Amino acid sequence: MNIKILSRNSKLYSTKRLVEAAEKRKHNVQIIDPLKCDLIIEKRSPNVYYKGDYIQETDAIIPRIGASVTFYGTAVVRQFEMMGAFSTIDSEALVRSRDKLRxxxxxxxxxxxxxxTVFTNYSRDVEGVIQHVGGTPLVIKLLEGTQGLGVVLAETRNAAKSVIEAFNGLQARVIVQEFIKEAKGADIRVFVVDGHVVGAMKRQGKEGEFRSNLHQGGSAEVIELSDEEEIAAIKAAKAMRLGVAGVDLLQSSRGPLILEVNSSPGLEGIEKATGKDIARKIIQYIEKNV
Structure with a gap:
């Protein structure tokens, strides 16, 4: 089978692991930088022109599209879909997942x-926004933020008002969410492939840090999910129509709460924490569908 991995960096852990897993199962693999693709759009034979050649015989693609290149990266994914290639991440699902509000x-x-959660059109009723999420402490997130960047914990009402008003003044779109105190600065990343949980880890923020992202210095350990947590993660991936997804959830007194569903989840943290070959599961998902 001919598999193309859409990635801007062949040295990234996730990209290298996917190449290894595919080659181990005797597939032909090529890494393609989506930003260097020219899209030939015509009725009879849509194609992709890359580094002086037309791309031929693509059975499947694995999009590893960064948030900063979503627009063009998604266009490339859509083009391969038009050419009949199977994609581990549907182009429409990719667009949907990148819009936090949607x-x-x-x-x-x-x-x-x-x-x-509250989202407003730069409302001046900041006091009302704070009240809607149950008061402080609360979390303020930039809609375009990734990997924990653009996320602020406001512990007091004055701090919350100052941050929200500052973002409003800059016309930066934000969502305001309740702070789940009982989560204690930890969240759970659940890796879902083809409607099945293939790995889960608990991420704990470093001391004094409420963000648990590994990019922000957090640590990770393997975790056994409850039935309720597993069902919530699978249901979230299905709702977003993602065949491969990293579902982030919080443990709360009222059950699991979904924070985000990631369409290009990294493999390094989950594979090292769980010791599982997640890359192989993704290749098997392709084999099942092609």
Missing amino acids: SLQVLTRAKIGLPK
Whole structure:
């Protein structure tokens, strides 16, 4: 089988592991930088022109599209889909997952537990926004933030008002969420492939840090999910129509609460924490569908 991995950096852990897993199962693999692709759009034979050649005979693609290149990266994924290639991440699902507000609305419609969240059009009623999420402490997130960047914990009402008003003044879109105190600065990353949980880890923020992202210095350990947590993660990935997803959830007194569903989850943290070959599961998912 001919598999293309859409990645801008062949040296990234996730990219290298996917190449290893595919070659181990006797597939032909090529890494393609999506930003260097020219898209030939025509009725009879849509194609992709890359480094002086037309790309031929692509059975499947694995998109590893960074948030900063979502627009063009998704266009490349869509082009391969038009050419008949199977994609581990559907182009429309990729777009949907990158819109944090839309994602939350999709998850709400699927009756999935979420932290109380408020989004406004730069409302001047900051006091009302704070009240809607149950008061302080609360979390303020930039809609375009990734890997824990653009996330602020406001512990007092004055701090919350100052941060929200500052973002409003800059016309930066933010969502305001309730702070789940009982989570104690930890969240759970659940890796879902083809509707099945293939690995889960608990990420704990470093001392004095409420963000648990590994990019922010957090630590990770393997965790056994409860039935409720496993069902919530699978349901969230299904609602977002993602065949491969990293579902982030919090443990709360009212059950698991979904924070985010990631369409390009990294493999390094989950594989090292669980000792599982997640890359192999992704290649097997392709084999099942091609």
